[in-house]
Amino acid sequence: MTPSDLPFREIWLRDFEFIPQPGEHPDVVCLVGHELRSGQTLRLWRDQLGASPPYPTSDDVLLVSFAATAECACHLALGWSLPTKELDLSPVFRNLVNGRSTPDGKGLLGALRYYGLDAIATKQKDAMRDRILQGWPFTPAEQQQILDYCASDVEALGRLLSRILAEPEFNLDVALYHGEFAAVSAVMEHNGVPIDMEIFQPLTNKKIWGSIRDAMVPTVNAKYGVYVRQPNGD
Numbered sequence: 607m608t609p610s611d612l613p614f615r616e617i618w619l620r621d622f623e624f625i626p627q628p629g630e631h632p633d634v635v636c637l638v639g640h641e642l643r644s645g646q647t648l649r650l651w652r653d654q655l656g657a658s659p660p661y662p663t664s665d666d667v668l669l670v671s672f673a674a675t676a677e678c679a680c681h682l683a684l685g686w687s688l689p690t691k692e693l694d695l696s697p698v699f700r701n702l703v704n705g706r707s708t709p710d711g712k713g714l715l716g717a718l719r720y721y722g723l724d725a726i727a728t729k730q731k732d733a734m735r736d737r738i739l740q741g742w743p744f745t746p747a748e749q750q751q752i753l754d755y756c757a758s759d760v761e762a763l764g765r766l767l768s769r770i771l772a773e774p775e776f777n778l779d780v781a782l783y784h785g786e787f788a789a790v791s792a793v794m795e796h797n798g799v800p801i802d803m804e805i806f807q808p809l810t811n812k813k814i815w816g817s818i819r820d821a822m823v824p825t826v827n828a829k830y831g832v833y834v835r836q837p838n839g840d
Contacts, residue, residue, distance in 0.1 A: 616642075619639065620640075620670070623635040624680055663687050671763070672695045672766070674696070697784040699766075
């Protein structure tokens with residue numbers, strides 16, 4: 607199979623750059639996208655991203671990424687709809703190389719090198735990632751560099767897609783199922799773990815939690831014989 611054989615009206619390769627914060631939604635920095643059939647390319651900085659995706663997300667459009675949970679998380683952080691059809695090359699690659707040696711790992715760089723494809727230098731990638739992690743503001747020169755870096759990943763996706771589609775073991779239906787799971791995972795991460803705040807607040811009190819924990823010891827310890835109550839609820 608080749609990209610032109612895929613049964614979709616449009617095929618978008620896309621990659622976001624974002625600033626991750628523990629426990630928070632991704633702070634989107636930019637987006638680069640490339641549509642394979644028309645050759646259209648998008649290079650959009652944060653202030654150019656509108657209220658909806660700049661590409662269709664309908665059933666006849668395929669969105670291609672590597673580690674799609676992150677890309678879908680960016681959609682959700684921007685208030686965008688999720689793609690109906692998502693092809694995540696990360697689980698596809700992992701399935702294809704299961705049991706095989708991947709000396710450079712199973713990330714995007716590792717996948718490219720596994721197939722002998724051109725890839726950005728590790729030091730350059732790390733330097734750009736570190737600058738993005740430092741956060742706002744970015745100078746005009748840095749904005750250009752980050753967009754170029756993001757575009758290099760999109761170009762790499764295109765090279766990797768061709769090689770993966772040519773694998774005889776590739777199964778589009780299974781791959782789309784994995785992409786659907788990535789989107790669902792992004793929704794779970796976006797919404798977070800449901801917490802009963804009325805109960806949570808007392809549990810953050812050290813003495814209250816200590817009393818609850820110690821009250822559980824006799825029941826739990828009857829089975830395991832290793833738990834003891836702590837003096838003064840500490």
